[in-house]
Amino acid sequence: xxxxxxxxxxxxxxxxxxxxxxxxxxxxxxxxxxxxxxxxxxxxxxxxxxxxxxxxxxxxxxxxxxxxxxxxxxxxxxxxxxxxxxxxxxxxxxxxxxxxxxxxxxxxxxxxxxxxxxxxxxxxxxxxxxxxxxxxxxxxxxxxxxxxxxxxxxxxxxxxx
Amino acid sequence: xxxxxxxxxxxxxxxxxxxxxxxxxxxxxxxxxxxxxxxxxxxxxxxxxxxxxxxxxxxxxxxxxxxxxxxxxxxxxxxxxxxxxxxxxxxxxxxxxxxxxxxxxxxxxxxxxxxxxxxxxxxxxxxxxxxxxxxxxxxxxxxxxxxxxxxxxxxxxxxxxxxxxxxxxxxxxxxxxxxxxxxxxxxxxxxxxxxxxxxxxxxxxxxxxxxxxxxxxxxxxxxxxxxxxxxxxxxxxxxxxxxxxxxxxxxxxxxxxxxxxxxxxxxxxxxxxxxxxxxxxxxxxxxxxxxxxxxxxxxxxxxxxxxxxxxxxxxxxxxxxxxxxxxxxxxxxxxxxxxxxxxxxxxxxxxxxxxxxxxxxxxxxxxxxxxxxxxxxxxxxxxxxxxxxxxxxxxxxxxxxxxxxxxxxxxxxxxxxxxxxxxxxxxxxxxxxxxxxxxxxxxxxxxxxxxxxxxxxxxxxxxxxxxxxxxxxxxxxxxxxxxxxxxxxxxxxxxxxxxxx
Numbered sequence: 001x002x003x004x005x006x007x008x009x010x011x012x013x014x015x016x017x018x019x020x021x022x023x024x025x026x027x028x029x030x031x032x033x034x035x036x037x038x039x040x041x042x043x044x045x046x047x048x049x050x051x052x053x054x055x056x057x058x059x060x061x062x063x064x065x066x067x068x069x070x071x072x073x074x075x076x077x078x079x080x081x082x083x084x085x086x087x088x089x090x091x092x093x094x095x096x097x098x099x100x101x102x103x104x105x106x107x108x109x110x111x112x113x114x115x116x117x118x119x120x121x122x123x124x125x126x127x128x129x130x131x132x133x134x135x136x137x138x139x140x141x142x143x144x145x146x147x148x149x150x151x152x153x154x155x156x157x158x159x160x161x
Numbered sequence: 162x163x164x165x166x167x168x169x170x171x172x173x174x175x176x177x178x179x180x181x182x183x184x185x186x187x188x189x190x191x192x193x194x195x196x197x198x199x200x201x202x203x204x205x206x207x208x209x210x211x212x213x214x215x216x217x218x219x220x221x222x223x224x225x226x227x228x229x230x231x232x233x234x235x236x237x238x239x240x241x242x243x244x245x246x247x248x249x250x251x252x253x254x255x256x257x258x259x260x261x262x263x264x265x266x267x268x269x270x271x272x273x274x275x276x277x278x279x280x281x282x283x284x285x286x287x288x289x290x291x292x293x294x295x296x297x298x299x300x301x302x303x304x305x306x307x308x309x310x311x312x313x314x315x316x317x318x319x320x321x322x323x324x325x326x327x328x329x330x331x332x333x334x335x336x337x338x339x340x341x342x343x344x345x346x347x348x349x350x351x352x353x354x355x356x357x358x359x360x361x362x363x364x365x366x367x368x369x370x371x372x373x374x375x376x377x378x379x380x381x382x383x384x385x386x387x388x389x390x391x392x393x394x395x396x397x398x399x400x401x402x403x404x405x406x407x408x409x410x411x412x413x414x415x416x417x418x419x420x421x422x423x424x425x426x427x428x429x430x431x432x433x434x435x436x437x438x439x440x441x442x443x444x445x446x447x448x449x450x451x452x453x454x455x456x457x458x459x460x461x462x463x464x465x466x467x468x469x470x471x472x473x474x475x476x477x478x479x480x481x482x483x484x485x486x487x488x489x490x491x492x493x494x495x496x497x498x499x500x501x502x503x504x505x506x507x508x509x510x511x512x513x514x515x516x517x518x519x520x521x522x523x524x525x526x527x528x529x530x531x532x533x534x535x536x537x538x539x540x541x542x543x544x545x546x547x548x549x550x551x552x553x554x555x556x557x558x559x560x561x562x563x564x565x566x567x568x569x570x571x572x573x574x575x576x577x578x579x580x581x582x583x584x585x586x587x588x589x590x591x592x593x594x595x596x597x598x599x600x601x602x603x604x605x606x607x608x609x610x611x612x613x614x615x616x617x618x619x620x621x622x623x624x625x626x627x628x629x630x631x632x633x634x635x636x637x638x639x640x641x642x643x644x645x646x647x648x649x650x651x652x653x654x655x656x657x658x659x660x661x662x
Binding site for chain 1: 201202203204206207209210213214216217220221223224227258288289290291292370371372373376397398399402403404405407467468469470472473476477493494495497498501502
């Protein structure tokens with residue numbers, strides 16, 4: 001009896017561990033779309049680079065996170081966005097955030113958008129501004145081409161005369 | 162007997178092609194100014210290089226092919242087909258140099274998609290693309306939507322006898338004004354006025370929805386160009402889903418519909434003839450086909466319980482439908498959701514809407530609703546002939562700016578293009594199937610490319626086979642120009658090889 005009870009407890013613990021592990025792993029947008037029915041209204045972990053801008057709407061805000069392949073909208077309380085300092089663009093690498101929240105396959109609050117309502121966010125890696133330096137090869141090629149263009153223009157003028 | 166083209170023919174084609182390339186080169190000044198404004202150094206070099214190559218080629222063609230001869234129909238149509246191909250090859254240079262496209266073929270794919278106002282994209286890491294490159298992606302849509310030749314006729318070429326031949330070659334049979342140069346200029350003035358107002362309205366909505374003013378207006382200008390020119394590119398990888406905004410979506414619906422209307426109808430509305438919108442065969446057919454396809458899509462979505470409320474069904478189902486029917490290609494769902502969540506019936510409704518397109522003499526692609534209307538009228542006329550006594554003479558009329566009597570030659574022309582488009586859609590689907598894609602998905606993507614729509618169910622991606630990329634490039638090119646120019650070019654090449662001196 002005690003042995004059977006022990007096995008049951010062990011199976012339950014193992015099941016819980018597997019369940020917990022599957023949700024503790026950050027999911028990708030691809031995985032969420034492929035298994036949307038399974039994850040619908042479940043707490044999931046999602047990780048990605050904050051991109052574009054923070055769009056504040058009342059006491060909440062939209063932040064789009066890019067997982068490296070696709071981006072997903074995260075709906076979060078306004079206080080949470082204070083964590084975010086860099087948003088991905090041409091001139092910046094955005095903060096990498098980990099979000100725990102409820103995934104919606106078709107969010108009723110947001111016109112059936114696929115989204116995550118964040119419950120907690122954590123900055124995994126801080127973003128940074130990208131200091132752009134001129135690529136010497138690009139500069140060289142441009143200068144050569146400008147030279148050729150000038151020669152062509154001179155030819156054109158000479159022919160007209 | 163086929164006659165081999167002469168050097169004179171090549172000179173005429175080369176001369177006008179050169180002028181158009183110069184125009185495209187000068188057009189690159191706009192992203193160059195943007196790069197200077199936003200202090201983007203390397204993109205500035207990309208555009209300077211692209212502009213130099215384009216201008217050098219244009220100037221050399223002008224220099225080597227200088228001629229005073231006027232182009233005939235053949236020359237006009239070949240100039241059109243080559244200028245669209247050349248524009249895509251040259252317009253792809255700054256894109257490829259940015260490093261955001263994995264290969265030059267991918268950059269050409271996106272450039273053709275832009276010029277042909279399709280909207281299918283192979284760009285990588287779009288969210289980190291420079292303002293300059295992003296603006297260029299949308300500008301080529303604006304240029305392609307109005308027409309490369311229309312642009313050249315408006316700003317670069319003084320009136321000449323061959324102007325109309327080139328104008329027609331760009332899939333525009335109708336003139337808004339009696340003069341073709343006047344028509345071209347009207348199209349541009351109208352588009353620029355709409356661009357200014359559209360950007361202000363969308364920018365206002367974007368600011369209210371939490372975007373910062375500079376980015377809001379930049380995005381709005383880009384989105385307006387993509388909506389009015391029924392293109393479908395967007396500055397962010399999530400497309401319209403990025404904004405999470407119903408008001409933003411509503412405004413884009415209005416601009417997509419405006420883009421799908423005939424420029425002649427715009428002219429009628431501008432000159433106070435508001436009744437025209439209720440009487441015109443195109444607006445009436447558009448309304449009917451929109452309702453029929455919406456019924457199909459809605460039935461499919463309700464049956465599969467894809468969306469829980471009617472509001473959600475409208476926001477997603479109707480938006481995707483209007484995006485398909487106007488040939489825009491804006492998406493407020495993920496591409497994979499079409500296949501994973503939408504019922505086959507709903508997908509078929511979208512494919513039907515994509516295949517039909519918008520008005521003739523507009524920025525849309527596809528069969529065009531004027532042709533659908535004409536074929537529908539001819540069908541009704543034939544039924545009437547069967548029902549009525551044999552001695553009765555029936556005459557069918559339709560209203561398109563003025564009352565027009567339906568003639569057999571109009572029906573024949575409409576049917577010819579309709580059958581050609583259907584053939585093109587199935588050709589692409591066949592190639593897709595041969596490469597291992599399921600039929601419905603292959604048909605969806607092929608119709609989207611050939612009708613210059615831009616909706617994707619997930620096939621269009623960097624990893625798709627090169628053959629399919631080339632197929633879609635060809636479909637976008639031939640679909641935008643409505644066959645004749647491309648067939649003339651092919652005929653010219655055959656004559657070049659097989660013709661006699």
